[in-house]
């Protein structure tokens with residue numbers, strides 16, 4: 001049994017252009033009928049790259065998608081929470097808006113928009 005990391009997977013995807021050693025490794029594992037496993041970390045890394053590619057290198061949008069923000073927010077339309085466009089407009093002139101909003105996102109907020117509160121997003125950290 002082998003545990004392949006993200007680098008090996010990325011290299012293998014290059015197919016004919018991939019490193020010869022990586023090719024040989026996969027061929028040998030196949031010949032010997034050995035299983036190749038992926039760790040959840042490798043899967044998370046691949047998922048993050050896919051999300052980043054999907055949102056064209058837009059780290060913020062990729063972040064919102066991978067952290068479940070989009071189940072209540074949309075970029076342009078109000079849903080359960082205010083649209084991110086409206087949030088951006090409202091805080092465009094606010095000093096230290098990033099610090100204020102980072103705290104609201106982490107701790108949750110209520111009464112700043114409509115009647116619906118935003119629960120604390122405990123899955124995110126301050127950096």
Ligand code: HEC
Pocket residue numbers: 064067068069070071072073080081082087101104105109110111112113114115116117118119121124
């Ligand atoms: C369960 C639904 C829900 C989730 C999940 C959620 N939000 Fe919210 N969000 C809301 C609601 C509702 C409000 C309005 C709260 C209020 O009126 O104070 C809000 C408000 C906000 C605001 C404006 C805060 C303010 O004080 O003006 C920002 C910025 C924001 N959310 C970002 C995020 C981000 C980033 C995530 C993901 C980490 C996220 N939200 C996840 C429902 C949600």
